[in-house]
Amino acid sequence: MATYKKEFLLDMFMRMNCARYFEEKIAYLFSRGLVHGTTHLSIGQEGSAVGACMALNEGDLVSLTHRGHSQAIGFGLDIDIMMAELLGKKTGYCKGKGGSMHIADIDSGNLGANGVVGGGYALSAGAALVQQYRETGKIVLCFGGDGSVNTGNFHESINLAAIWDLPLIFFIENNQYGMSMPVKKHLKIDRIARKAESYGIPGMTVNGNDPLDVYEGVKKAAEHARNNKGPVLVESITYRWQGHSKSDAQVYRTKEEVEKWKEKDPIKRLGNYILSHGIVKEQELYDIMAEAERWIEEAYEFAQESADPPFEEVLTDVYVEEVSR
Amino acid sequence: MSTETMTYRDAIKLAIAEEMRRDDNVVLLGEDVGEYGGAFGASVGLLEEFGEKRIKDTPISESAIVGTATGAALAGMRPICELMFMDFVTIAMDQLVNQAAKLRYMFGGKAKVPMVLRLPGGSGTGAAAQHSQSLEAWLCHVPGLMVVYASTPAEAKGLLKSAIRNDNPICFIEHKLLYKTEGEVPVDEEYTIELKKSFVKKEGTDVTIVSYGAMLHKVEEAAKYFEGAGISLEIIDPVTLYPMDMEPIIESVKKTGRLIIVHEAAKTGGLGGEISARIAESEAFDYLDAPIIRLGGLDVPIPYNRNLEKAVVPSEEAIKEAVLKVLNR
Numbered sequence: 001m002a003t004y005k006k007e008f009l010l011d012m013f014m015r016m017n018c019a020r021y022f023e024e025k026i027a028y029l030f031s032r033g034l035v036h037g038t039t040h041l042s043i044g045q046e047g048s049a050v051g052a053c054m055a056l057n058e059g060d061l062v063s064l065t066h067r068g069h070s071q072a073i074g075f076g077l078d079i080d081i082m083m084a085e086l087l088g089k090k091t092g093y094c095k096g097k098g099g100s101m102h103i104a105d106i107d108s109g110n111l112g113a114n115g116v117v118g119g120g121y122a123l124s125a126g127a128a129l130v131q132q133y134r135e136t137g138k139i140v141l142c143f144g145g146d147g148s149v150n151t152g153n154f155h156e157s158i159n160l161a162a163i164w165d166l167p168l169i170f171f172i173e174n175n176q177y178g179m180s181m182p183v184k185k186h187l188k189i190d191r192i193a194r195k196a197e198s199y200g201i202p203g204m205t206v207n208g209n210d211p212l213d214v215y216e217g218v219k220k221a222a223e224h225a226r227n228n229k230g231p232v233l234v235e236s237i238t239y240r241w242q243g244h245s246k247s248d249a250q251v252y253r254t255k256e257e258v259e260k261w262k263e264k265d266p267i268k269r270l271g272n273y274i275l276s277h278g279i280v281k282e283q284e285l286y287d288i289m290a291e292a293e294r295w296i297e298e299a300y301e302f303a304q305e306s307a308d309p310p311f312e313e314v315l316t317d318v319y320v321e322e323v324s325r
Numbered sequence: 326m327s328t329e330t331m332t333y334r335d336a337i338k339l340a341i342a343e344e345m346r347r348d349d350n351v352v353l354l355g356e357d358v359g360e361y362g363g364a365f366g367a368s369v370g371l372l373e374e375f376g377e378k379r380i381k382d383t384p385i386s387e388s389a390i391v392g393t394a395t396g397a398a399l400a401g402m403r404p405i406c407e408l409m410f411m412d413f414v415t416i417a418m419d420q421l422v423n424q425a426a427k428l429r430y431m432f433g434g435k436a437k438v439p440m441v442l443r444l445p446g447g448s449g450t451g452a453a454a455q456h457s458q459s460l461e462a463w464l465c466h467v468p469g470l471m472v473v474y475a476s477t478p479a480e481a482k483g484l485l486k487s488a489i490r491n492d493n494p495i496c497f498i499e500h501k502l503l504y505k506t507e508g509e510v511p512v513d514e515e516y517t518i519e520l521k522k523s524f525v526k527k528e529g530t531d532v533t534i535v536s537y538g539a540m541l542h543k544v545e546e547a548a549k550y551f552e553g554a555g556i557s558l559e560i561i562d563p564v565t566l567y568p569m570d571m572e573p574i575i576e577s578v579k580k581t582g583r584l585i586i587v588h589e590a591a592k593t594g595g596l597g598g599e600i601s602a603r604i605a606e607s608e609a610f611d612y613l614d615a616p617i618i619r620l621g622g623l624d625v626p627i628p629y630n631r632n633l634e635k636a637v638v639p640s641e642e643a644i645k646e647a648v649l650k651v652l653n654r
Contacts, residue, residue: 061400095433102431111399112432116423122392123424127400129393133352133378153419156389163384317434318468320492 002216006279010288012054012211013274016046016267017292018079019070023242025296026069026086026100030246035086039100040067044209044241047266048173050074051206051214052141052236055222061109061127061140063120065173066101067240068113071143075110077103083299089306096309097317111140117178118144118151121170125157128166128231139167139225141218147178149192158231162199165230169221172233173208175240180252196233208238209266212273239264326516328479328509336478336510337367337443337499340485341405343514345375348403351489352379354394355407355443364409365445365504387413391442392420395494398440399428403489410456411446411498414464425494426469439492441485447500447539447589448634454626457634459538459590464496465567465599471495472567473520476541478508483518484564491520498566500539523570525577529559532648533577535600536587537562540639544587547644556648566596574600575609582614583651589638592621615651620644 023043029035042049045067053062053074064071072082077093085092086100093103104112111127114120124142131138148154149172161168172192176183189195196203202224206217214236221232239261243250250258271285331339345351353368353375359382362369372380383390387408394404408414414421421442428436448457464472471493475481481499488495526541527548536544541562548558559577563569578584584604586597597619604610604617620639628634 093433094431094435097433098431104428104432104436106399106432106436111396112428112436114424116419119419119424122389122420123396123399125389126393126396126398126404129397130400130402133402153388153392156384156386157392159384160386160389160393164381317430319471320429320437320439 004212009270009274009279012050013267013270013285014288014292015050015054015074016211016270017289018295019046019050019073020267021293021296022073022079022083022299023069025300027242036088037099038245038247039086040245041242042067042070042240044261044265045173045175045238046070047211047270048208048214048236048238049143051211052171052218055215055218056141057138057222059109059136059138061111061138063111063124063127063140063142064103064113065120065143065145065148066113066115066117067145068103068143069100072103072110072113077105077108077110079295079299080302084303084306087303087306088308089303090309091303091306095313097313118148118153120144121153121157124168125161125166128161128168129164131167132164137226139169139222141169141171144170144172145178146172146174146176146183146192147181147186149195150186158199158233161231162201165228167225167228168231169218169225170231170233171218172235173238174235175238177240177244177252179244182252191235193233193235199233201231201233203233203235205235205237208236209264209269211266211270326511326513329512330507331478331510332504333475333478333481333499333506333508334365334367334504336482337485338369338371339510340482340489341368342371342374344486344489345379347514350402351405352381352397352402353405353407354381354383354390356383356385356390356409358382358407363407365501367407367443367504387416388420391417392424394440394442395420395425395428395438398438398494399436403439405441405443405489407443409445411444411460412455412458414444414460421470421494422467426467430469437492438494440494441488442494442496444496444498445501446498447502448627448638449502449539451629451631451634453629457627459588459622461498461566462590462595465596469494470567471520471565472498473565474498474537476500476503476537476562478506478510480518480564482510483516484520487517487520490517498538502539518564521565521568521570523561523563523573525559525573526562527558527560529557529581531557531581532583532585532651533559533561533574533581534585534587535561535563535574537564537566538589540587540589543639543641543644546641547648550645551648556652558648569600571603571607575604575607578604578609579612582612584613585618585620585644585647585651587620587639587644589622591624592619593624595619595621597621615653618647618651620647
């Protein structure tokens with residue numbers, strides 16, 4: 001049984017709470033009509049996203065999905081700048097031009113969230129090729145969802161990564177639904193991880209609602225990828241508490257099912273682990289939660305006070321105008 | 326500038342080799358580009374010089390080829406990828422249109438995608454409907470992409486080198502009928518051709534003809550024919566089809582008062598319509614002495630039979646007729 005440092009566990013707990021409060025805030029803002037467009041929430045999946053990101057080393061890269069807020073926060077993106085992007089502000093990660101589905105920060109190794117289901121797989125393979133080519137020792141953690149494993153891009157990219165032994169983890173968050181279609185209906189096999197065998201690479205399943213199980217699994221996968229042994233497929237079993245997007249009436253599932261999964265709350269699970277191992281007293285966890293909530297409120301204030309991008313911005317950034325070399 | 330006679334195909338290969346020697350961030354990805362040397366031989370010998378690490382054979386996975394190149398470009402390299410036929414760009418459209426073209430804008434200018442996608446296009450090889458298309462107009466409808474069309478061996482070298490050095494995702498179209506054509510090509514390793522610039526290939530006074538690709542050569546033949554009859558054609562090769570430099574075309578039409586656009590791509594929705602509309606919107610409109618004529622491919626898939634295939638794209642005869650018609654003769 002692995003033992004964890006206090007700082008590590010509290011950091012994990014903090015990131016998960018930040019993700020939870022961030023998305024609850026976003027849900028609230030949408031319900032009040034204070035944000036335009038749409039958004040895809042990952043409430044309930046924080047253990048999966050944060051656990052996976054925390055298994056990475058400094059300098060490793062990630063590619064996120066359209067349901068990417070927890071992934072981005074897990075990776076350590078700045079909450080103020082993320083919130084500003086969701087509000088379409090000039091101070092956001094993409095100057096307000098990307099929004100919820102395109103949060104990216106190339107300099108820090110975040111290759112971007114992707115609005116196209118399965119759209120990030122080949123991009124990740126390309127980024128992993130660069131690491132292999134330059135022998136950087138870095139790996140790419142590519143997030144995907146259960147629905148995306150039925151796209152051609154998944155198949156093409158995982159096969160390419162496998163034959164080239166790319167340092168890449170295909171991390172599939174199986175949250176039980178591709179929009180409304182249950183995974184049991186959209187896949188004939190019982191475990192997505194089993195697909196790995198057909199590409200000649202290792203596959204594993206982790207409990208996505210247990211961030212420590214996710215962490216351990218991804219750590220192992222990362223070691224494999226980092227040692228030039230090629231990609232790994234990790235399936236993380238989890239559940240999305242909210243609808244697919246803000247306009248989802250959720251007619252395809254029962255309240256009872258959702259309630260049953262809420263009992264497996266990954267944040268509570270980690271909290272209980274921390275308490276049962278005597279890492280800190282309960283009050284300290286409440287303090288962390290309060291701090292996370294306060295950070296989100298401050299992020300919202302920062303975003304609200306930020307300016308919209310000027311109209312001239314509409315025409316910039318289509319091309320790199322100058323030749324670089 | 327010292328030159329060497331070489332084929333269009335060898336000029337492409339030379340451009341790739343020179344840029345790969347110059348910058349180790351340049352790699353080549355594609356189906357059968359290694360040992361086989363590419364379906365049209367444009368990478369024969371490159372594997373021997375650069376090795377498997379830089380000349381990478383891919384599985385038959387067009388979407389992953391373009392996506393992997395896009396991701397590699399995003400993460401700091403300068404990949405060139407080859408799709409065996411331009412027709413197969415349809416399979417890679419998501420990665421090209423939704424990813425490569427948009428990442429920079431979506432990410433607020435904090436990313437760049439220096440990638441070249443080589444696309445052998447065009448008809449005339451008896452390859453029928455799925456291996457003969459000219460789909461440049463599709464690509465020219467996507468802001469964020471650049472579309473470049475090389476029509477001669479010298480252009481192939483100079484443009485491809487510029488494209489590889491450019492920081493944007495560039496669709497580089499090569500016409501399959503041109504691979505074996507020969508021409509004088511500058512051997513200077515710093516020989517490049519400026520992108521986003523249209524070129525007057527031949528000066529003239531009576532009719533402006535805009536054309537590119539294999540059609541450009543038919544237009545040049547027509548121009549020679551008319552020289553004898555005292556009719557002077559001005560020929561403009563836009564080269565970068567998107568974003569297109571309209572200034573030389575506008576200036577030319579102001580001089581000649583007559584415009585014909587010739588391309589192989591299906592006429593409906595083709596670039597001829599865009600160029601016509603831009604002339605109609607420009608100051609050159611007032612100088613027009615005759616309606617603009619567009620010569621494009623027939624609006625049909627490319628047929629297999631040799632005679633039918635020929636009938637689909639504008640012929641030299643059709644170009645001559647159009648010249649006489651626009652001159653009202």
